[in-house]
Amino acid sequence: MFHAVPGEKQEQNSLIPDHIKSRIERLFASPGEGSDHAVSITFSKLNWLMYVDPEWVEHRLIPMLAFDHTAAEPAWNGFLCSNRVPRSPLAVLVKPLLLQAAPWVENQTWDRDLAKVITQWLGWMYIFKRDEDDGLTKQEMRRVLREMSDDTRNQFIWWLGKVGQGNDDGWETLVAPFLNEVWPRERIFRTASSVESWISLLDDTGNSFPVVYASVKRYLVPVETDRHPFYRFTREVGEDEPITTQFPVETLDLLDSVTPKVLSRTPYELPKILVLVSEAAPNLRADHRYLGLMDLVERM
Template sequence: MGRFNGAYFSAPESYEVLPAFVSSGIFWEHDICREVLFYLGDRWDDFTSEQRTEVAQLLLQGPDEVRGDENRYASRLEKDRGLLYLQWLLLQGKALPKIILKSFRRKIAEIPDWDETFAENLTNYDGLLAINVEADESTESLSDLPINAITDRAISMQRADYFSGLDPRPFDGLVKENPRKALAALSHASKNGNYPKLLWAALLRHWPEAASLRLTGVLAERLARLPENFVVEIKDPFARWLEKWFGFGFRSSEDRMLRVFDHLMHGILEAAQNQDDPGVGHNTDRIKSPHSHATNHPVGILAQTLVRFVSSRERLEKGGIHEEFSERLELLLDAPAKSGESAAAVLAHSISQLYLLSPAWVFQHLMPRMKFEHPHSSASWHGFLSSAHIPNSDLMMRLKPTFQDLFPRIYAWHWEDGATRIASQMVVALAIKRSGGEALLQPKEARHCIRNMTNQNRKDAVEHLRRVGVESEGAWSTSVIPFIENVWPRDVRLKTATLTMAWVSLLERTGDSFLLTLRTLRKFLVPVERESHWLYSFSRAARGAPLTMKYPEGVLELLALLFSRHTRRAPYELAQILDLIEEASSELAGDGRFLRLQGLVEST
C-alpha cells in the first residue's frame, strides 16, 4: 500500500480531499499513523478556522468501524484513536476550536485510565498503535477443566496482553468447537447468580451453524430464564442471535421462541421507559441516517426479525399478519422515542411486503407515521426511501398526498446519506408514464417537487432521466423527452451552470437521439465557465466514434450555447472538439459560431 504524503499538496488542495480521507478506513490504519499526524501538524495552522473545526470534528467522532467486543483494551484503543490524534495535536501546541476542545475534555474525563503518553508515542516507531493485536481462540487452557471452573478461567484471561500482540479468547473458540460445553459452563455459573456479560455475548455471537435444533432449543430455554436486567446488558448480541435463529427455533417450538422474543423485547422496552436516553444506551445520532441506525438498534433488529419471518414464503402462503406477530410489531412501534423510531424505520422499509400481507394493518399502523406531524415521520420516510423501491400503485397513491410535499420538508430532517437522492429520483420515476397506465405523479405535482429541491437533488433527478434513457430501448423519445417538455420547470432560477453540466452529461449518452434531445434541451442550457475535463466524451469515445463525428453541426450548436461571447477561458477539450467538427464537416469551419469558438481557444 502506498504511503500518504501531505507534502505533495498545498493546504487548500490537501484540505479538499481531507474530509473524505478521514472518513475512509485508510486514514486510521496503523502503518500510516506517523505520516498522517506529521501531515496534520504541518498543515494545521494553514487551515481556516472552519476547516480546522470540520477536521477536528471528524477526529472527535473517531473511526467509522470499531472491531471487537466492548470493554477490551485493544478495542477501546481503536475506538479512542481519534481522541489520541487530537491529544497529539495539543501536545504539539496546536489550537483546537473551543467547541471541539470542550467535547474532547468531556470525553477523556469519562476514560478512567486516560494517559496522554499514549499520544506522545504515536509518532515513535515503537508507539503503541504500531502493534497489531490478534485474537487467540485456542481452547487449550479450558479443555481439561471441569465445567464449574471454565468461566472463572475464561474471565481471568479476558484482558488482552496488548504488548504481546495476542488477545486470548479461549471461550470464543470453545463456543465454536463445543457449544454444548460452553453453554453448560454458563448454565452452571448462573446457578450461583453469576452472569459474565462478555462470555454470554461470545456464546450468542459465535453460536455455530452446525449446532443441532435440540441444542439450540436448550439455549433458547436458558435465554428465556435470564434475569431481565441482565438481558438488557446483552441486548445487542441477544437481538442479533434472535434475528439469525428465530425462524430455525420456531420450527421446533413456536411457544418457546416467542417467549424468548418477549423476554428480550419486554426487557428493552422497560429499560427504554425508565431511562432518560430512550435509545437504551445507544450513543448514535439517528437523525443522520435513521434506517441505518435502526438496523443496528435492538428494537429495530427485533422488528426486522419479525418482518423477515412473516414475509417468508411459508408465511406468505398462509396469508395475513397473524395476531401473535402483529401485536408484537405494534408494541415495538409504540416504544418510546428512538426505540419506536427504529421500529418505524424498519417497518416502513418493508412496507410493500407488509402491504401484501395485510393492507388494513399497514393503513392503520404505518400510514399515520408517514404524516409529517407524527414524531416517527422522519424515520418512516427514511426507511421507505432507503428501500429504493416503488410500491404497487394502490399503496403509492395512498402515500402520494404526503410524498408530493416531501420537498422541501425533507431537508429539515438533516439526513446525511443517499435517501434524499432516492426521493428526487423517485419523483422522476413516478412522473413517467408506465407501460399500459398513467403516471402516478401528474406534471404539476412533479414540477412542485422539482422546484423545491436543492440544485444537487435536481442534478440527481437529471441523472435518473439519463439512466432511463440508457437502460430502456426507445426511452429517449417515449419517456425522457416528454418528461423534459411537459414536466421539467422552466423557471429562470433553475437554469444554472451546474444543471447545464448535468444536462450535457445526459446528452453524452443519447446516441441516435442526440439531435432530438438537444432540440428539447436548448431552452434549459446556459453558458458555463469551467476548465476541467467535462466535455471529454465529445472529444473521444470509449467505443466507436464520438458524437462530434456523427453530429458535427449539433455539437457545434451545443458548444455555442455553452460558451458565450463573455466566456473568458476555454475548457481543455474545446480545441480537440473543434478539430473533429472540421474533420467531419469542413464547411462548418466557416460558420460564425465555429470562428467565435476558435477565437476563444486561441485567446486562452
C-alpha cells in the same frame, strides 16, 4: 418477528398475526432509539406489508409518515432506504405525502441523499404510470421539480439518463417528451451545475443525441467551469466515433450555447472539439458560431 410470520410465503391479504402486530406496536412505543429502530425496519418492508396486511398498513402505519408525527423521521428513513418504488395500491396511499416529501427530507440531518429516491419514485410514477390512479399529472411532476433543491434536480437528470438508456427507444419516447412537456422553464433553474448535468446526460444518448439535444437546448446557459464536461466529445467510446465526429452540427451548437463570450481561460476540450468539427463538416468553418469560438481560442 416478521420472519416469524407463518408460512414459507405469505399470500395476498393473508394478514400479519395479531400477536406479532401487537408486539411490533409495543416496540414503536419503547423509549429511546429502540423505537426508531423498530419503526425504520417496519417501514423498510412497507411494500410487502401492504400486500399481506393492507388494512393494518393503511390505518396504523401510513399515518406515521405524516411530517408532524413523532415517528416521521425513522418511518421515512426506513421507507426510502428500501429503495423499492411503492407498488399500487400503496402508491395511491402515499402519493399525497410523496408529493411534498422532497423538501422536508432535504432538511433532515439524516438525509444522506434520500431526497433523490423520492424524486426518482415520482419520476417513475409520472413516466410509467401517469394514466393510472397511482400516477402523477404533468402539473404535479413539474411542481415537484420546482420544489426540489438544485443538487436533487441534478441527480434527477442523472436518473433520466438511466431511463433513456434502460428502455427501448427510451430517449425519444420517454426522456425527450418529458423534457419538452414537464421540465420547468424558469431561468432560475438554469444553473452552472445543471448545465454540467445536461452535458453528462447528452454524452450517453448515442444515436439519439440530436433529438435529446433539441429538447435540452432551452435549459442551457453559458458557464465557465474548471471541470471537463466535454471529455467524451473528443474520444472514441468502444467502437463509436467521438460524439463530435458523429454530430458536428449539434456539437457546435451545444458549445456555442454553453460557452461565455468572455473567458478567463480556454476550456480544455474546446480547441480539440473545434478541430473535429472542422474535419467532420468543413462547411462549418464559415459558420458564425465556429468563428466566434475560434476567436475565443485564439485570444487566450
